[in-house]
Amino acid sequence: MTDANALLLALSIPTVTMFLIAMSGSRPNIRDGISIVASICTFAVVLRLLESVMAGARPSVTLVEVMPGLTINFSIEPLGMLFATVASGLWIVTAIYSIGYMRGAQEKKQTRFYICFALAIASALAIAFSGNLFTLFIFYEVLTISTYPLVAHKETPEARAGARVYLGILMTTSILFLLVAVIWTWNLAGTMEFRAGGILEGNIDPAYVPFLLALFAFGIGKAALMPFHRWLPAAMVAPTPVSALLHAVAVVKAGVFTMLKVGTYIFGVGFLSKTGASEWLVWVAGASILIASIIALTKDDLKARLAYSTVSQLSYITLGVALANQMGVIGGSMHIAMHAMGKITLFMCAGAIYVAAHKTKVSELDGLGPKMPVTFICFTIASLSIIGLPPFGGAWSKWYLLLAAANAGQVVMIVVLMLSSLLNVAYLLAIPGRAFFAPPKKQVAHSLGAAASPSDGIEEAPLFCLVPICLTAIGCIVLFFAVGGLYEYLLSIPILPEAAP
Amino acid sequence: MPELLTPATVYILAAILLPFVPKGIFRQLVPVLVPFAGVAVFWTLQSGTFSSFNLMGLHIGLMRIDDLSRIFGLIFSIAACLAAIYAWHVRDTIQQVAGLLYAGSAIGAVFAADLITLFVFWEGTAIASVFLIWARRTEGAYATGMRYLIVQIGSGVILMAGVVLLYRETGTVAFSQMELGSLATWMIFIAFGIKCAFPLLHNWLQDAYPAATVTGTVILSAFTTKLAVYALARGFPGTEILIYIGAVMTLFPIFYAVIENDLRRVLAYSLNNQLGFMVVGVGIGTPLALNGTAAHAFCHILYKALLFMSVGAVLFRTGTAKGSELGGLYKTMPWTMAFCVVGAASISAFPLFSGFISKSLILSASADEGHFIVWLILLFASAGVFHHSGIKIPYFAFFAHDSGKRPKEAPRHMLIAMGVTAALCIGIGVYPAPLYELLPYDVGYEPYTTSHVVTQLQLLFFSALAFTVLMKTRVYPPELRSTNLDSDWIYRRMLPAMVAGLRHVITGTWRFASRVTTTRVDRFIATIYRAHGPQGPLARTWPTGSMVLWMAVLLGMTLVLAYI
Amino acid sequence: MPGLIEANLPALQVVLPLVAAPICAMLGKGSRAWAFATLVAFLAFAISISLFIATYGGQVISYEMGGWAPPLGIEYRIDVLNAFVLMIVSGMAALVLPYAHRSVAAEIPAERQPFxxxxxxxCLTGLLGVAITGDAFNVFVFLEISSLSTYALVASGSWRNKRALTAAYNYLIMGTVGATFFVIGIGMIYMITGTLNMADLATRIIEHGDSRTLRMGFVFIFIGVGLKLAMFPLHLWLPNAYTFAPTAVTAFVAATATKVAVYVLLRFMFTVFGFDYEFQAETLKNVLLPVALVAMFAASLVAIFQDDLKRMLAYSSIAQIGYMLLGLAFLTHTGLMATIVHLFNHAVTKGALFMVAGCFILSAGTSSISSLRGIGRDMPWTTAAFVAGGMSLIGLPLTVGFISKWYLVQAALELGWWPVALLIMASSLLAIVYVWRVVEAAYLKPAPEGVTRREAPLSMLIPAWILVGLSIWFGVSATLTTTAASRAADVLIGSSQMLWEE
Amino acid sequence: MTGSHSPRAEDPARFPWLSRHLLWTSDPSKVNRLVWALVILCAGLTLADFFYHKHSHFEIEQVPGFYGFYGFIMCAALVIAAKGLRVLLKRDEDYYAPYTVESEEHPEADLGRENIDA
Known part of the structure; x- marks a missing residue:
């Protein structure tokens, strides 16, 4: 199997899975089995590709030429490979988890759910492997559309309203800004290929760079840069595996990944820092980080809180791009992996809490810890990773982002990152803290009487939910210790323009 | 794969495995025995850096053994073991695990040869320790824990930022002596300072320690602050500003201690005051002073733990640690009382007790360097600490007016823990040579000189006299149930008020703005609907003539253009 | 014999349907007439394809009608632009007619079907004729043939809804006024040049230079054609005509008539008057550009609030015509390309959507959006076709709509008119809204009680899906259409520039 | 358990050995005797200053009884200052309630329970 074929295979497995799932819709066990097997196969193929990429291969396949000069092209470079690995790896856990959750919560229309899920993964992988901006844009939109039915899954009025906001904002920004930016880029550079060191230098009047960057930054609505972040909390109406998918694996990571990709391969970090065009973005990202954290602090709904936390964390990555140096790119890309691992755990825990105890509010969790120890311990681990504490993965990405801020001379951003850590402590650790240690609320016990008398028994979510949670929680720890390899790998992201052949 | 066997790994492994050990005596034994294993790992090693490797271009060294780290490692291990004995009755897995992780992190931090490792364990102590507070499982403890956690992690992130900046400046993350001057070193300094409870950064200590569980406080009292002292001694020896910071630290807590009612909080204040001595020692930075700091930290951990243990036993049996509620307990808890007195004597630096042979090193060093004012302050602080810790604690808890409480004597394991600790305090006081052997620098010092003993006794007995006189004349402030304002007022009252005000303003503005926007948008949509809706002029079916009119208009427009 | 046919292909293109029309009237029974008409349409389509292939490389076929040499005789002059339009028109006919069988059967009494x-x-004859001829007056003649037959076709919707009659009448009046303007314009340029052959006109106009009469002529042609192509605000005939005509007619006319009119405008403006005719440039900038922009928004907004699906699509057509005119108004190669490619893209998309609307009408008996609730479950294929077509209308990637939008924005950015670029995008957001309303009703709202709706018959579904398929195929692989458009733009610019620069 | 005044518990004979030997501390006259002993001890220590060579760093140390007087004065000052401070700083015990441990009663049931930590 050549690398190019492996690439196509990686993309086609989830696509084919869609049809297989559709056909086996009436037999849930087979259907769910298919999605797990498919996810494992995809991951295996992606790992196979990863190996090649680490060995220096850069496979590339052109599918079709849409317009003269505009091709749908897939080519792999280290950054995309990282995203693909994260997405496909976490697909496995999400697939397993979905089974436990969807059955546990007795959701309807599971077949449609799994179909859209596979399509979303397929488009996420396609985004990861995109060889040019055009291809990326196409699959960016496919991803938006394929996740819409997932968000609206419950078909309640709230779900519909949330999904409308979701689709509305993502579509609006992508068409209004991103597409314009894409076409503008094409117009300026005559190409949209992702090329080391960027394609814009020398093709654009430096005075326009901030505007083009703004079109990109706000156009990539999936990166949830304020003020276009509203879709993310709105999408919280979705079932939890979807939230996990949206917030950890596919959607938001596709957004920030695009951001990184654009920053590195379209503008070029050197060009950005030379022109100082991303200076404003640094501030917007910084503000986003803090404001979202503060909002998260005020949210009592567990998933809403996590959603705002995501908004804040995504801006870390945007900040990494905006700081425009190698450390920023490394920190940002590292944060893709670290945050994915942490946030998916958090969401899966939230789902497990919902399945096992039917609780959705933070204030209702008091005293739940001893009943669901595994869930809450994993929640704690993931929280610590998100906060950026050792020995959990998040510490390293934060380290490199701090280093990037230091390199860029942005002392204020160092302070922002520090404050953000503290805010994270306040809104994330409070959850397991209360669950384990806060005394159960008296009036609740009183009103429910004997029926609600605290039973000491353990009431965890189904095993299908718990196992993935444990896996990703352990992943958070493993990432801390395995960072050396990751760093070496990220160093291979080309920052400087390649020497002319 | 680098060699990863360090004392910290031992503790962490034990913590991970502990929940799987069957409940009962085996599980209780683990925390007691682990410190021995930990000591065994490093005790036999020669000075040098072990377990070092290269991570992403950073030189990581997990275990640096030298005289300074060895003595801190040893005393931390002893403290961990004693605290574990004291907590023998605790069956709470979370506390046991947290205790092990906490001790392990503290020891790991002590042996860290680089700032990254230091940071890792620095945060480790913060996270692990908060569970000892939360484990009390009350609303107040939860809130306190949260505050404590934020402060501690705040220290950690400042440290990290400082390390990042330092790394950028110097290209190295080695943990060695630093010069204050750049932003990087200042940040590191402040990070250390927070954990060391510098004045105005101190309040987490008095807030958190009385809120922890009985056993939790004992463990807490040993590690965090002494780790900070160690870090200062390693990173900033001889930094002059530390002398003044330390002097202030010795001074102001004693005033609070006098009027504080909660005895565990009194001990927290006196802990702060004792830290001041160590900080002064670091600030002076001579071999003698640094020796004094190390020795004082060593002794301090023991006698402070002993005091917390005895007050904890009282709390454990009576349910309160408030001076106003206690008294006369000697009648049923004589052993606890006796151990408390030993601790009190040690902290007051009575001859033959451990405080005497360590504190005097620092005092002598300050006098040697001619810091007269500082010396006077330290002397005053010594008297003061005797006043509130040496006399007040045993007096109000065990004597004074009889509260009528007749609790049982403390449980046997507590007595054993206290007994061993008390024995160590006296042992060191009587025979300080082995401790002096361990000190980082080779300095001859003889504590038991006539003038030293006599002057110290003078100071202490006259202080006692003052106490007696004031009691007799009823000038001494009575123990009252109260809360005394401290710097925590800033973040517990002032900041929340400001935030609430700000929030009010923001939500008000937001609501107003969103209302205005909504009405505007609604009106806008209505306008659009009026024009474009099914009945609007743009969607209506118009008579033919109107379109002809439009043609005429367009024609006219274009013709005008044609004639221009 | 084959050689003879090949040599006379341009004539056959028009003559074939022209001759077939009366025969069709005589065939009597509905189905037979239908089969015959379909056959003719396919033949016409085949001819247009071969013409397109012949001209794709850049060749120009000049065919002298009846052997009279131009400029005296009528010349059929076919370059890649004509061929492209011919292919759109005949191709749509070939797809609409199979569709029409069931649709017409439901809407028109059997005895009237042959007519x-x-x-x-x-109508097909007229449209093909307009596209193929190289003679200005001949354009007018064919335009009237197509218009008159369209009036009749629209009126035939009266069996379903009597309002079709007033709509047709209205259309008749307006169309005639437009035609009159057009012919006045032609008369004026004839006054100056004394010729009606377009190529000849072009040279003579250059020789003659600018004059007030020329300007007059231009203005009248502009307005006259503007009405035919439903340029805002001269679109008032369109919504009713499209809404009340039989569905097959709507699908065909919406996909072709306005496109042919745009073609006429292109032809006159750039071939006859010349690409860099100064007054024209001025008019485009000052009149057409604002009008196009207003159309994009006003019509889209009206579409948002419409309850009738066909009417909504009709208004959307007006907005889409705005895009085409906008491309024109840029007066650049890319802009022209955008216009030309959008001719095709919009024809395919709108044809598909109107066909879907017809399917809905057939099954649900109404095209009101509110009565389409829950129809996604009853008619999955039809609704899916609507979604795909709707995505193209919005301009999502991998559909033809995206290709048009791409070039349009590209053209705006080339000129540095980035506000226009943003406006284009904003108007496609409006398209999201009106498409979305239907999607939401179809999929997300519960079906009304006690209504049974069967999936549309295959004879209607297949043509609709072929169009949807085309709109996706040419969205994924647009090289053919864009190259054709690019060459057509070259022809338009090149020929005239050559002339004016002399 | 707390504050029980059963005569059995109050019976000095039932107190532990060490406690029995300290019962005198409850007797004011005996305490007074202790105070006097303290005064004498202080006086003695002051006098002792005259009988040995004082090893000192600062001149002030040579003042006989310097340490004693300094200790006495400073301690008295400390207490008086602290008393003054109390006027300024003292608040109700539940000032920070409900986010404070002081506002909570220590759970009575947990007292002395050896298996669970209070």
Missing amino acids: FYTAFLL
Whole structure:
């Protein structure tokens, strides 16, 4: 199997899975089995590709030429490979988890759910492997559309309203800004290929760079840069595996990944820092980080809180791009992996809490810890990773982002990152803290009487939910210790323009 | 794969495995025995850096053994073991695990040869320790824990930022002596300072320690602050500003201690005051002073733990640690009382007790360097600490007016823990040579000189006299149930008020703005609907003539253009 | 014999349907007439394809009608632009007619159907004629043939809804006024040049230079054609005509008539008057550009609030015509390309959507959006076709709509008119809204009680899906259409520039 | 358990050995005797200053009884200052309630329970 074929295979497995799932819709066990097997196969193929990429291969396949000069092209470079690995790896856990959750919560229309899920993964992988901006844009939109039915899954009025906001904002920004930016880029550079060191230098009047960057930054609505972040909390109406998918694996990571990709391969970090065009973005990202954290602090709904936390964390990555140096790119890309691992755990825990105890509010969790120890311990681990504490993965990405801020001379951003850590402590650790240690609320016990008398028994979510949670929680720890390899790998992201052949 | 066997790994492994050990005596034994294993790992090693490797271009060294780290490692291990004995009755897995992780992190931090490792364990102590507070499982403890956690992690992130900046400046993350001057070193300094409870950064200590569980406080009292002292001694020896910071630290807590009612909080204040001595020692930075700091930290951990243990036993049996509620307990808890007195004597630096042979090193060093004012302050602080810790604690808890409480004597394991600790305090006081052997620098010092003993006794007995006189004349402030304002007022009252005000303003503005926007948008949509809706002029079916009119208009427009 | 046919292909293209039309009227029974008309349409389509292949490389076929040499005789002059339009028109006819069988059967009494197909073929003749001829007055003649037959076709909707009659009448009046303007314009340029052959006109106009009469002529042609192509605000005939005509007619006319009118405008403006005719540039900038922009928004907004699906699509057409005119108004190669490619893209998309609307009408008996609730479950294929077509209308990637939008924005950015670029995008957001309303009703709202709706028959579904398929195929692989458009733009610019620069 | 005044518990004979030997501390006259002993001890220590060579760093140390007087004065000052401070700083015990441990009663049931930590 050549690398190019492996690439196509990686993309086609989830696509084919869609049809297989559709056909086996009436037999849930087979259907769910298919999605797990498919996810494992995809991951295996992606790992196979990863190996090649680490060995220096850069496979590339052109599918079709849409317009003269505009091709749908897939080519792999280290950054995309990282995203693909994260997405496909976490697909496995999400697939397993979905089974436990969807059955546990007795959701309807599971077949449609799994179909859209596979399509979303397929488009996420396609985004990861995109060889040019055009291809990326196409699959960016496919991803938006394929996740819409997932968000609206419950078909309640709230779900519909949330999904409308979701689709509305993502579509609006992508068409209004991103597409314009894409076409503008094409117009300026005559190409949209992702090329080391960027394609814009020398093709654009430096005075326009901030505007083009703004079109990109706000156009990539999936990166949830304020003020276009509203879709993310709105999408919280979705079932939890979807939230996990949206917030950890596919959607938001596709957004920030695009951001990184654009920053590195379209503008070029050197060009950005030379022109100082991303200076404003640094501030917007910084503000986003803090404001979202503060909002998260005020949210009592567990998933809403996590959603705002995501908004804040995504801006870390945007900040990494905006700081425009190698450390920023490394920190940002590292944060893709670290945050994915942490946030998916958090969401899966939230789902497990919902399945096992039917609780959705933070204030209702008091005293739940001893009943669901595994869930809450994993929640704690993931929280610590998100906060950026050792020995959990998040510490390293934060380290490199701090280093990037230091390199860029942005002392204020160092302070922002520090404050953000503290805010994270306040809104994330409070959850397991209360669950384990806060005394159960008296009036609740009183009103429910004997029926609600605290039973000491353990009431965890189904095993299908718990196992993935444990896996990703352990992943958070493993990432801390395995960072050396990751760093070496990220160093291979080309920052400087390649020497002319 | 680098060699990863360090004392910290031992503790962490034990913590991970502990929940799987069957409940009962085996599980209780683990925390007691682990410190021995930990000591065994490093005790036999020669000075040098072990377990070092290269991570992403950073030189990581997990275990640096030298005289300074060895003595801190040893005393931390002893403290961990004693605290574990004291907590023998605790069956709470979370506390046991947290205790092990906490001790392990503290020891790991002590042996860290680089700032990254230091940071890792620095945060480790913060996270692990908060569970000892939360484990009390009350609303107040939860809130306190949260505050404590934020402060501690705040220290950690400042440290990290400082390390990042330092790394950028110097290209190295080695943990060695630093010069204050750049932003990087200042940040590191402040990070250390927070954990060391510098004045105005101190309040987490008095807030958190009385809120922890009985056993939790004992463990807490040993590690965090002494780790900070160690870090200062390693990173900033001889930094002059530390002398003044330390002097202030010795001074102001004693005033609070006098009027504080909660005895565990009194001990927290006196802990702060004792830290001041160590900080002064670091600030002076001579071999003698640094020796004094190390020795004082060593002794301090023991006698402070002993005091917390005895007050904890009282709390454990009576349910309160408030001076106003206690008294006369000697009648049923004589052993606890006796151990408390030993601790009190040690902290007051009575001859033959451990405080005497360590504190005097620092005092002598300050006098040697001619810091007269500082010396006077330290002397005053010594008297003061005797006043509130040496006399007040045993007096109000065990004597004074009889509260009528007749609790049982403390449980046997507590007595054993206290007994061993008390024995160590006296042992060191009587025979300080082995401790002096361990000190980082080779300095001859003889504590038991006539003038030293006599002057110290003078100071202490006259202080006692003052106490007696004031009691007799009823000038001494009575123990009252109260809360005394401290710097925590800033973040517990002032900041929340400001935030609430700000929030009010923001939500008000937001609501107003969103209302205005909504009405505007609604009106806008209505306008659009009026024009474009099914009945609007743009969607209506118009008579033919109107379109002809439009043609005429367009024609006219274009013709005008044609004639221009 | 084959050689003879090949040599006379341009003539056959028009003559075939023209001759077939009366025959069709005589065939009597509905189905037979339908089969005959379909056959003719396919033949016409085949001819247009071969013409397109012949001209794709850049060749120009000049065919002298009856052997009279131009400029005296009528010349059929076919370059890649004509061929492209011919292919759109005949291709749509070939797809609409199979579709029409069931649709017409449901909407028009059997005894009237032969006449319907006759009118249809006449309309086809007219449209093909307009596109193929190289003679200005001949354009007018064919335009009237197509218009008159369209009036009849629209009126034939009266069996379903009587308002079709008033709509047709209205259309008749307006169309005639437009035609009159057009012919006045032609008369004026004839006054100056004394010729009606377009190529000849072009040279003579250059020789003659600018004059007030020329300007007059230009203005009248502009306005006259503007009405035919439903340029805002001269679109008032369109919504009713499209809404009340039989569905097959709507699908065909919406996909072709306005496109042909745009073609006429292109032809006159750039071939006859010349690409860099100064007054024209001025008019485009000052009149057409604002009008196009207003159309994009006003019509889209009206579409948002419409409850009738066909009417909504009709207004959306007006907005889409705005895009085409906008491309024109840029007066650049890319802009022209955008216009030309959008001719095709919009024809495919709108044809598909109107066909879907017809399917809905057939099954649900109404095209009101509110009564389409829950129809996604009853008619999955039809609704899916609507979604795909709707995505193209919005301009999502991998559909043809995206290709048009791409070039349009590209053209705006080339000129540095980035506000216009943003406006284009904003108006496609409006398209999201009106498409979304239907999607939401179809999929997300519960079906009304006690209504049974069967999936549309295959004979209607297949043509609709072929169009949807085309709109996706040419969205994924647009090289053919864009190259054709690019060459057509070259022809338009090149020929005239060559002339003016002399 | 707390504050029980059963005569059995109050019976000095039932107190532990060490406690029995400290019962005198409850007797004011005996305490007074202790105070006097303290005064004498202080006086003695002051006098002792005259009988040995004082090893000192600062001149002030040579003042006989310097340490004693300094200790006495400073301690008295400390207490008086602290008393003054109390006027300024003292608040109700539940000032920070409900986010404070002081506002909570220590759970009575947990007292002395050896298996669970209070």
